[in-house]
Amino acid sequence: MRKLIAIISAVVLALALAGIFFLLRSRIFKEPTPSAPPLIQETPPVENLTYEEYLNKGAYYFENGFYTYAANEYVRATKLEPKRIEAYLKLMRADLELGSFDAVKSNGDTALSLDPSNVEARTLMAISLIKQNDFEEARTAFAAFSDAEANATVRYYRILLDILNDSKSGESSLKQLRGTGADSALNQKIDKLLIGYTEFNSAQAAEPVYLDELMARGFSQTGEYEMAIQKVKAVLKSRLNLRDAWIILGYSYLNLGKYTFALTAFQKAYELDSTWPTTQYFLGTTFQELNKPEDAIVYYQYAINNGFEPMALAKRDLADLYFKIQKYPEAVKLYQDAIILNQQDVNAFVRPVWLYIDFLNNPKEANKLALLALQLFPNEALSYNLLGWSEAALGNSIAAETHLKKALELNPKMAAAYFNLGKIYEGNKRVPEAIEMYQKAYQNDSGGSFGTLAAERYNILLQN
Numbered sequence: 001m002r003k004l005i006a007i008i009s010a011v012v013l014a015l016a017l018a019g020i021f022f023l024l025r026s027r028i029f030k031e032p033t034p035s036a037p038p039l040i041q042e043t044p045p046v047e048n049l050t051y052e053e054y055l056n057k058g059a060y061y062f063e064n065g066f067y068t069y070a071a072n073e074y075v076r077a078t079k080l081e082p083k084r085i086e087a088y089l090k091l092m093r094a095d096l097e098l099g100s101f102d103a104v105k106s107n108g109d110t111a112l113s114l115d116p117s118n119v120e121a122r123t124l125m126a127i128s129l130i131k132q133n134d135f136e137e138a139r140t141a142f143a144a145f146s147d148a149e150a151n152a153t154v155r156y157y158r159i160l161l162d163i164l165n166d167s168k169s170g171e172s173s174l175k176q177l178r179g180t181g182a183d184s185a186l187n188q189k190i191d192k193l194l195i196g197y198t199e200f201n202s203a204q205a206a207e208p209v210y211l212d213e214l215m216a217r218g219f220s221q222t223g224e225y226e227m228a229i230q231k232v233k234a235v236l237k238s239r240l241n242l243r244d245a246w247i248i249l250g251y252s253y254l255n256l257g258k259y260t261f262a263l264t265a266f267q268k269a270y271e272l273d274s275t276w277p278t279t280q281y282f283l284g285t286t287f288q289e290l291n292k293p294e295d296a297i298v299y300y301q302y303a304i305n306n307g308f309e310p311m312a313l314a315k316r317d318l319a320d321l322y323f324k325i326q327k328y329p330e331a332v333k334l335y336q337d338a339i340i341l342n343q344q345d346v347n348a349f350v351r352p353v354w355l356y357i358d359f360l361n362n363p364k365e366a367n368k369l370a371l372l373a374l375q376l377f378p379n380e381a382l383s384y385n386l387l388g389w390s391e392a393a394l395g396n397s398i399a400a401e402t403h404l405k406k407a408l409e410l411n412p413k414m415a416a417a418y419f420n421l422g423k424i425y426e427g428n429k430r431v432p433e434a435i436e437m438y439q440k441a442y443q444n445d446s447g448g449s450f451g452t453l454a455a456e457r458y459n460i461l462l463q464n
Helices: 002-027 051-063 067-080 086-098 101-114 119-131 135-143 152-165 171-178 184-202 208-221 225-238 243-255 259-272 277-289 293-305 311-324 328-341 346-359 363-376 381-393 397-410 415-427 431-444 449-463
Strands: none
Touching: 051 067, 051 086, 067 086, 086 101, 086 119, 101 119, 119 135, 119 152, 119 225, 135 152, 152 171, 152 184, 152 225, 171 184, 184 208, 208 225, 208 243, 225 243, 243 259, 243 277, 259 277, 277 293, 277 311, 293 311, 311 328, 311 346, 328 346, 328 363, 346 363, 346 381, 363 381, 381 397, 381 415, 397 415, 415 431, 415 449, 431 449
């Protein structure tokens, strides 16, 4: 038994490292993005997009995780051309991400009325059943595909549902599927599950419950959180003292937004081992989501003190929390620590630069960070925007304008750079140019924070 627990303990680190960045992407602290007020113009603009343009706009929002905005664009496309199926299929995908399962079925029914045998619509409706924990109905839905219709995705979900009942059943089927037409994204998911089989096969005299736990881990790593929960609960029925099974359960609930359930699971893991930094980190994450910042700070700090990896992630999350509760000096220090530990992402510079300029009244430090960003990322528009922003805060409007124009050369759709240029022009009484910059900022970020701010400044300047 000790040997089994030791093996499983090693497994959870792989879970944390492989899955944690997916979690991070979904829970990065974002600025509020209220709907922008309409720009005041002599002739109000009317957005008359084509069907394809609505789809492209929706695809942009979808790829960036703004599923509600994406769904809105797809709805507009369906209204424009209600007899074309593509927008309904894309809308189903957005609804699936939003957990709007009734809408998935409704739009699926409409799609099937246009094309009764459409494989994608039927597949998305079957996946929706899995997301609703209706595994038997999902099994029936996937079984209904003919051999000719059963593409790689259909076969993949058939295998997952088989594994849900019997972990041993999936290895050969997954290996076969991997070499017969699966795309790279699907192959990556298959590989995560196959790694579990490799680990199980290499373990001496491993018990079947170990394979079940590995498959639960694989489900969690591939985003199949409902199946992960179902599988790992079965594991815990037989072995309540498996710390890492509790972590998998908590992690799956956390990604589904079921924070109270996640907290219970992580607390069970903590009772079994209070020194494990992975548990401490996820307790911090869960308390943060439950709006209990003081508890979150305690557990984030425990994780940092105990060497959680990736350390930059833990420090950035703790910095986000300090920012939220307005402890700005603590926040900016941790953001800078995270930059030192991981210099791979230019976006990591945005929050500390903003803090130094708007909250700590220290544009010199902001400028130092912006120069470092430019040194590390000389071809990124964001580096020049940060430098222009900090130069403007220092009162160097000529240098700021130069850097912001360079940012727009690299990225002509960068709303932040247009907005910052508008602020410079407004401050220098160059009102027509300021109005033009604010309008461009709005046009490139009509649903975001810079679009909102630009619209407000635009309206004020026109009214004056």
